[in-house]
Amino acid sequence: MDKYEKIIYWSESDNKFIVEVPELAGCMSDGETPQEALYNAGIIIQEWIETAISLGREIPRPAGKLIYA
Numbered sequence: 001m002d003k004y005e006k007i008i009y010w011s012e013s014d015n016k017f018i019v020e021v022p023e024l025a026g027c028m029s030d031g032e033t034p035q036e037a038l039y040n041a042g043i044i045i046q047e048w049i050e051t052a053i054s055l056g057r058e059i060p061r062p063a064g065k066l067i068y069a
Contacts, residue, residue, distance in 0.1 A: 002042065003064070006019050006041055017036070018030050019031075019038055019040070021041060024045065029041040
């Protein structure tokens, strides 16, 4: 399991759950259920990292919790 922060929310316009990974620019996924959206996020995170490596870009280290309530 990756250690990047994930933000999950319901999108009325998409009629799906959305997961954003703020530490990885543009990295997000969706799903019919929260579990599906999180599962898909794991796949997208791996693909994001593989693409960054192939392009010679830096991979951000997981920072943990980014915002405190």
